[in-house]
Amino acid sequence: MSQNPGPTNRSMTSKLALAAALALAAGPIAAPAASSGLAWDSVTKMSMGADPSSLQPGSFAADYSAAASGGQSSVGGPFAHMIPAGFMQMMQSGMAERHYIAASKERTDQPAMGTATILDCSARTLTTLDLKKKTYRVVSLDQPSSSPSPSKGGKGDGSFKGDDTKIAIVVTNKSLGSRQLDNEATNGYSSQMQFTITKSSGETETHDGNLTAYYANFEMPAVACTAGLPSNPRQANAGAQFGMISGVASQVMRALRASGLDKRFSVQQSGPSLPLGNFALYQALSFDAHGRAITVITERGNSHPIDANDPVFSVPSDFTKEP
DSSP: OTTOOHHHHHHHHHHHHHHHHHHHHHTTOOOOOOSSOEEEEEEEEEEESOOGGGOOOOOHHHHHHHHHTTOOOOOOSTTGGGSOTTHHHHHHHOEEEEEEEETTEEEEEETTTTEEEEEETTTTEEEEEETTTTEEEEEETTSOOSSOOGGGTOSTTSSOOTTTOEEEEEEEEEEEEEEEETTEEEEEEEEEEEEEEEOTTSOEEEEEEEEEEEEEEEEOOOOSOOTTOOOOTTOSTHHHHHHHHHHHHHHHHHHHHGGGTOTTEEEEEESSOOOTTEEEEEEEEEEEETTEEEEEEEEEEEEEEOOTTOGGGSOOTTOEEOO
16 A cells, blocks of 8 residues: 555645646736845755644754755655656755845856856846856847747646636634744744635635745845746756746745735735735745645745845856857
């Protein structure tokens, strides 16, 4: 019985269906422009089968160091042969990133992979850098895409049409009190969530989730042109599966924040309201299906102000442009 992958596969399929629905519906949403520049580091990792209430923030410095260096994996078990090489390592040690957002510019670095992207909403460009080879390439955000557009009901998983999908989120919140994380004062919340997805046909799906998050008292910056971007270079090989599943967390939080901006999303909260626009230093989002939980954990730290004219948003002079 323990060798039967059926429930695990169904659980994964359920979570990816939720991710697809959120991604397709949330795609056209316009994010508010960054009000002030901010840089920070992050670690995203996953836990399978853990009790969400048992997960607590750890040492950000140690977790980031392990993820940035690639970490070590000792995961085995009956399903180890079914997991792409490197995927379980990413789950355990996590994906380390460095983030920079100021005005209309955003840069994201993946230290373990030696890659970075620079998004310039004003110039309408996305620049990808190979930090090891010292090369870069630039694509226009306005060039035709060969992939189906979610907002036009492209193939995707065949189940959702972005313009017609409605997502109702019911959230029950509980305060966890104040806590110091990475030298920042935060307020914590535990939230039970239920997502009801209504497709254009009238068919509905319901998914349950649990969120534990600790928010600082300053805003999470964003740029306004993230919808419909080309694939992130980190989503390659093992990173594709990792990025797809971890994308659930970012899409859920985006859907929550979009409730006042887009009629396709509605959020009903009880208990203390979540400060959804604030910077979360710790976020653990769990989904359960068929008795199998997957938790996406995001830790953030080393935050500091940054200006839009900072050299980090420019291609270094010793880099060579790819043909």
